Amino acid sequence: MVQSLWNGAWIAALATGVVVIVLILWAAIFHRKRRAKAELPPQVRYNLPIEMLYTLIPLVMVSVFFFFTARDSEALTKVDGNATVKVKVEAFQWSWRFTTTYNGKTLPPVAGTPVSDFHQGPQLVLPAKSKIEFDLSTDDVIHSFWVPEFLFKRDVLPGIAEDNPGRKFEITTLDRTGVFAGRCAELCGVDHSRMLFSVKLVPQQEFDQYVATQQAGSAQ
Template identity: 45%
Template sequence: MVARGSDVRPTAGRRSQRRNAVRLAGLGVGGAALLTLLTGCDVGKTFHGFGWPQGGITPQSHRMYDLWIASTIAALAVGVFVWGLIFWCIIRYRKRGDSLPVQTRFNMPMEFLYTIAPVLIVAVLFYYTAIVQTDVDRTSKNPDVTVEVVAFKWNWQFNYRDAIGPDANTVASTLGTTEVIPVLVLPTGRSIRFEETSKDVIHSFWVPELLFKRDVFPGNVRNVFEVDRLTTEGAYVGRCAELCGTYHSMMNFELRVVSPAEYDQFLAAKKAGQSTQDALTAIGENPLATTTEPFQTRRNENNFNKTSAAGVGS
């Protein structure tokens, strides 16, 4: 009887291991099928980009968007798998009477799964993140257009430059005021270099459809980035995305994307001494921003420096 029992136990153990292997294989096949189905439809559009800005107008924005969607799907797949295991264990191994459940150890398939799978997931995400990051941060020696972005409390100045670097010359400029939202005009189909600097504190240059926010530092630091090209004409709101003071939330601007011919005409008008509004009108564009409005500072003798105002009035 002892010999017979000892013969049965290894067989039962092998059967249990085969069942576990089949379950794991089924889960893997199911996960792969789920990912295939998800990638076959526009998941980002269905779920509003999972919080990522949609409608990108640069190749870099599309690459970052694709990476975000793929990473989110992978995270959701892992989450659903883990939640499934948790609830399965709660139901399968719930307390039945006063006896303890069978204690098992050295489950090699399970140990392999929770050791190797996270390493593979992190390695794949790191690989694609490094590729996209390198592509987004790449700069060239001779971009088609160079714009110097100057931030200050609480507005923007855009300088159109004739070369790259701090020693280049400004050929035209647009300065924002309290009454007029600054409009940055750029062409489609050309590589564009942005060189950022701040006059006071840290600001952040951000057009959601263009790229992720890029910090603008004071001092001698120039934060530089490029986009391969702008693909879609239109007007896009820009913002300061770094808390910079009282009117931070109202420190907006507008990016106006036009055709290369219209951009050349606009820049020629600016060089001839025309204002940004007159130059925009000359190319058939709305002279004022259409995506945002000027803010009211409400600085008057009733609510700003009241004591000084009273002293001057006397």
């Protein structure tokens, strides 16, 4: 959905740019002053049809952009609350703490420190091709939770109540496994650039084994 919205916006912008450039070139070539004493070409000031045209066309374009953006934004921010995997994301200067709940069972939190390579930061393990609910919170300044491969970013705002729906979002993870970079996308202080983490997507069976291992470790 995000990719389709982005592609549509770029296609419309490029088409508009081509039309504008063609009109500029046409006016510059065919309406240039050819002789030193040549009269100015006919002027179109106060031409009501033309003024209505270049007012209505942008209005229609903006309305179309608004419609698709509002429609997709509502779908993207909808939270059903029925995800089997829920992750509490706590952002702090300058790292992350992830607490995963799977089928009602909470795993030990994973926290990190500022690092120079996302592989060294805290790693969030999730099953591939699964619905995940994220709950974002922070106690200091504004951060932003961003995994570029997920095509989704959400600001983490301080002072937001736990029951506020604006703290949560849902995504369906990629249908491929691997380790993907994550970072803070909001300037939040001196070590902002080192506020890195990773998300490891694994098959469901491997995720179940990971959960069992984490629960066994916490029970000891």
